[in-house]
Amino acid sequence: MTQNPTLTRRPISQTAKVLSLTPRGKNLYQLTLKLATLGPFADPGLFARLRSWGPAPAAYPLLDRPFSIHRYRPNQGELDFLIRPVGLGTNLLTQCRLGDPIQLLGPLGQGLGNLIPDYKNRPFYLVAGGVGLAPMANLIDQSKGPNHLFYGEREGQSLIDKAYLTSFAPNFTAVSEDGLGYGEKGLVTQSLKAALERERRTIFACGPQGLLAALAPLARSYGVNCYVAAEAYMACGLGVCLSCGHYLVDGSRIRLCQDGPVVDGLLMDWEKS
Numbered sequence: 001m002t003q004n005p006t007l008t009r010r011p012i013s014q015t016a017k018v019l020s021l022t023p024r025g026k027n028l029y030q031l032t033l034k035l036a037t038l039g040p041f042a043d044p045g046l047f048a049r050l051r052s053w054g055p056a057p058a059a060y061p062l063l064d065r066p067f068s069i070h071r072y073r074p075n076q077g078e079l080d081f082l083i084r085p086v087g088l089g090t091n092l093l094t095q096c097r098l099g100d101p102i103q104l105l106g107p108l109g110q111g112l113g114n115l116i117p118d119y120k121n122r123p124f125y126l127v128a129g130g131v132g133l134a135p136m137a138n139l140i141d142q143s144k145g146p147n148h149l150f151y152g153e154r155e156g157q158s159l160i161d162k163a164y165l166t167s168f169a170p171n172f173t174a175v176s177e178d179g180l181g182y183g184e185k186g187l188v189t190q191s192l193k194a195a196l197e198r199e200r201r202t203i204f205a206c207g208p209q210g211l212l213a214a215l216a217p218l219a220r221s222y223g224v225n226c227y228v229a230a231e232a233y234m235a236c237g238l239g240v241c242l243s244c245g246h247y248l249v250d251g252s253r254i255r256l257c258q259d260g261p262v263v264d265g266l267l268m269d270w271e272k273s
């Protein structure tokens, strides 16, 4: 049992410039970059590695960090990322000023189009946990739909700005575990299950591993496909260091940075990583 053969796509290394940095909720930012070179960034789930040099480059000998492509506007040469600061690299990126240079390497990995070439014409249930919302916008922007997004945060106060969410995802159900903010109280899996009872659709999901693991039995029980953009610690992002290895149910091991991040969630061994 294998994934589709890996597509060869040469990532572009370039210095992009910060066009805007917009707060989109508590501890959440939309970073818009002006690209020096356009590339094949559109396939949902692809990612890029970003590095901000910060105010004093020599003081920050940082590795670059992986981020999903959030939105791509090739006609304007603009690429968006949705970033939640959690440590030094993400904090530097979300503190940069307009015009600052950002080192970008991408696109990297395999997107949904590698597994479903006609994804733009398919109806999906999109499932996002936390900042796993980022690649969903890329799919919705391109898709002829109909799609419905199930989006959850642990804390309702961390939900993305509602007006911004509505601007790219007109059909959504937002939930949180504490029921605060604009979402309903609950889990995305509960909302998804209710929708699957009414209509079966292919699932595309991104979020914490616990969520992705919970989707596999749900998808199996309703007989639908489930594709996921899986996250892992990625040191190199280039298939070299093996830090992103993950087992499949047949016992073989894939590198999520090269063979994913978009993979068939039903082929993944979620017990073993």
Ligand SMILES: Cc1cc2nc3c(=O)[nH]c(=O)nc-3n(C[C@H](O)[C@H](O)[C@H](O)COP(=O)(O)OP(=O)(O)OC[C@H]3O[C@@H](n4cnc5c(N)ncnc54)[C@H](O)[C@@H]3O)c2cc1C
Binding pocket: 047, 065, 066, 067, 068, 069, 081, 082, 083, 084, 085, 086, 087, 088, 089, 090, 091, 131, 134, 135, 230, 231, 232, 233, 234, 235, 261
């Ligand atoms: C394919 C992929 C897509 C991602 N997309 C997004 C996105 O769209 N938006 C977003 O906000 N975040 C995204 N992330 C997570 C983001 O890469 C990490 O939050 C970031 O690397 C943390 O770097 P830091 O220097 O701020 O934190 P650190 O101080 O290095 O670490 C803080 C936390 O982040 C984890 N972490 C550190 N480096 C990595 C790494 N290279 N890969 C994964 N986890 C790491 C650490 O284990 C730790 O728990 C994505 C990760 C992957 C693998």
Ligand code: FES
Binding pocket: 233, 234, 235, 236, 237, 238, 239, 240, 241, 242, 243, 244, 245, 255, 256, 257, 258
């Ligand atoms: S991150 Fe180094 S091999 Fe995947």
